[in-house]
Amino acid sequence: MNLFNHYKFLYIFKSSELKNISFLVIIIIYFFIFLYLKSNESEFIKDYFEFQSGLNFNISSNNKQIKRKIRIGIYTVSLSDGGLQRITARLINFLDGLKIFKIYLFNQKEKEPNEYKISNNINRVVIKNKNDVQYLLKKIKKKKIDLFIYQFPNLKEIKALNNLKNTKTIFYIHSSFFYWFYTQWYLVLDIYKEYHNSKYVISIIPLENDYLFKKWGINSVFFENFPTYDYYSVIPSNLRDKKILLIGRGRNKLKRFALGIQSIEYIKIQLPDVKLMIVSKLIELDEINNCVDNLNLQKNIIFANYSSDPSIYFRDASLNFLTSISEANPLVLSETKIYGIPNIILGLDYVSSAKNGTVIIYDDSPETLAKESLKILNKNIYKKKLSRDARKSMKKFNNNNIYHDWKILLLSIINDVKNYTKYFVRKSNNSNELYNILKRQIILLNRRIPRIKNITISDIENLPNIKKNFN
DSSP: OOHHHHHHHHHHHHHHHHHHHHHHHHHHHHHHHHHHHHHHHHHHHHHHHHHHTTSOOOOOOOGGGSSSOEEEEEEESOSSSSHHHHHHHHHHHHHHTSTTEEEEEEESSOOOTTOOOOOTTOEEEEOSOTTOHHHHHHHHHHTTOSEEEEOOOOHHHHHHHHTOSSOEEEEEOOSOTTHHHHTTOGGGGGHHHHHTTOSEEEEOOHHIIIIIHHHHTOOEEEOOOOOSSOGGGOOOOOOOSOEEEEESOTTOGGGOHHHHHHHHHHHHHHOTTOEEEEEEOSSSOHHHHHHHHHTTOTTTEEEEEOOSOGGGGTTTOOEEEEOOSOOSSOHHHHHHHHTTOOEEEESOTTSTTOSSSEEEEOOOOHHHHHHHHHHHHHOHHHHHHHHHHHHHHTTTOOHHHHHHHHHHHHHHHHTTOTTGGGGGOOSOOOHHHHHHHHHHHHHHHHHHOGGGTTOOHHHHHSGGGGGGGGO
């Protein structure tokens, strides 16, 4: 063997030996990776069954679907200023506590300093082009979202989300059906036709979930809002002061704060020291300020800046006004009731917490509002009874029950349970009562919007005919 061939042989031998060693190293690395993944998979399956335990929800496990964390996206405008935002933050924190999920917050705004608090584990996705459906879909696909919780009344986006193949969508409805009548934004009514094609729909209004949606063929389940205060940790209001609360976005005309202010003009005749505390973000309140000035009520109206914890205003209040023309499941109603504060609400008998400790009036006049207010403020026995009834009625609302419902819903979706709604059958589904509520609401609707005075129960029950009076 010549010198050249000798060196060639040594080179081949060394290369072959090196390859064998490299191959061995790679095998060892792959072995440890396999053990690591197997361990993670085993741990994840353990977490999955821990998540499932205690729910009385019998399913056969599907290992293909539970090998990795399930990616959940939740879409909202922001996490500040409003009941929907508070509920979204509460839902995010609940889901983040379940180890089988990875949570993505789809937000139309960048992170703000005054947000409701959420876990630092949350992955944020800013939707800059909020009017571009394809941009939203692109973000959903890029993040490989398995389950998307959608909370907007956008028809194009609802249709697009219903057509996604690899992402399942929960449509979480936060607006009353009547809201679109009072805004006279009738085109939005078509969203209910599209909900008919949706597999997972959450309603927070008994009238809609238990009655109207059944008529319209919408497959929905009813969920309460997360209570923001713990019943047993709350010290009820002492009802000491002649103080009335009016809480919400004062700049929103549908909140009708002017009615509450105008009623004070009549109340102060008998109770000169009455105070109406308006708790709102102190922006765009020119009309409200003008109303106060025109009625010379500066001594009786107090403005307080909205806080993420409005309970600081509850401890000595005797009454709360809910003057909105439309609501779905207003947090301020449940919050003030937990604190034992009586409420007067204007026609909103379809919200889930409307009964007990509340006075419902079907009249939009400030004189009637004042008359009912004086009955409460002047009669301590009556006021205290309303207070007890209000607080007692909120005892049954607790986060554990709502967490349980969310777990059932999520398990149903993960496992493609077709008849999942059987787990959410409600006992208090009184169709006669719901029919009478709808009847009263139509009377109010015809009174408040004269141009649609011919609308009937039949029109509402038959969705395709709803818009016939608005063309």
